[in-house]
Amino acid sequence: MRDALGLPVRALDEAVLTAFELDFHVDGVRRRRSLGASWDTPFEAVEPVREFSWRKDAQGFAGWYYSVTARDHVGYESWLERDRLVLLDRAPEVVAIASQPFWLHWHDGTRKRRHAPDYFVRLADGQGRVVDVRAEDELDEDTREAFAATERACRAVGWEFEWAGRPEPVFMANIRWLARYRRARCGRPASVADGLVEIFREPRGLWEGAGLAGDRLQVLPVLFHLLWSGVLGTDLAGGLMETDSLVWTEGSR
Numbered sequence: 001m002r003d004a005l006g007l008p009v010r011a012l013d014e015a016v017l018t019a020f021e022l023d024f025h026v027d028g029v030r031r032r033r034s035l036g037a038s039w040d041t042p043f044e045a046v047e048p049v050r051e052f053s054w055r056k057d058a059q060g061f062a063g064w065y066y067s068v069t070a071r072d073h074v075g076y077e078s079w080l081e082r083d084r085l086v087l088l089d090r091a092p093e094v095v096a097i098a099s100q101p102f103w104l105h106w107h108d109g110t111r112k113r114r115h116a117p118d119y120f121v122r123l124a125d126g127q128g129r130v131v132d133v134r135a136e137d138e139l140d141e142d143t144r145e146a147f148a149a150t151e152r153a154c155r156a157v158g159w160e161f162e163w164a165g166r167p168e169p170v171f172m173a174n175i176r177w178l179a180r181y182r183r184a185r186c187g188r189p190a191s192v193a194d195g196l197v198e199i200f201r202e203p204r205g206l207w208e209g210a211g212l213a214g215d216r217l218q219v220l221p222v223l224f225h226l227l228w229s230g231v232l233g234t235d236l237a238g239g240l241m242e243t244d245s246l247v248w249t250e251g252s253r
Contacts, residue, residue, distance in 0.1 A: 016156035023103035039157035044096035096122040181224035207243035
């Protein structure tokens with residue numbers, strides 16, 4: 001059995017380290033090196049290898065999302081990529097994110113191939129993760145082969161590989177709402193945040209708890225920020241958030 005590189009599945013990782021090349025930009029300088037010679041580059045800090053397109057006739061919808069994790073704008077090329085970026089921004093184990101980090105080059109035994117993964121993520125434990133985003137019903141043979149080759153390259157250097165499809169729509173709608181309150185300023189004043197943590201140690205309705213903390217106009221942005229950051233919890237998948245949604249302080253439920 002052979003993989004997307006045309007190599008035996010049991011081939012040593014050393015062969016993979018030379019079979020793949022990475023093409024990337026650092027400080028405006030383009031570099032192309034073997035996987036084995038470049039895998040330790042901090043890809044969470046590199047520049048995108050291609051420009052984001054905003055053409056009227058383009059299939060995707062490109063844009064920039066301000067990531068509180070990266071403390072900078074991170075690019076995306078479709079709504080689906082944007083949604084995944086929002087989820088990465090909320091994930092507590094993610095400490096840095098870069099989009100379009102490199103071109104991965106290889107030869108599949110018939111022709112030269114290349115693929116630019118959507119995101120490179122640095123995790124809190126120092127591990128790297130490469131993320132490709134594509135809806136399952138849009139995966140053609142070339143894309144599946146590219147993802148398989150990317151996963152093989154990642155495995156050789158100890159990175160994680162993640163293929164991300166469409167998120168569950170209700171869950172994602174709730175996360176998009178909470179993302180409006182992702183910035184740290186929404187979690188202030190600290191006295192309101194502390195009060196909400198205490199109030200929701202006993203699970204209760206969102207609207208009721210906000211009212212117990214003070215003026216809802218001031219309290220609700222703080223409450224939503226705490227839900228975004230995971231300090232407070234609620235059922236984000238069972239239905240759209242409403243005034244009677246049950247909210248609790250994580251760890252005390």
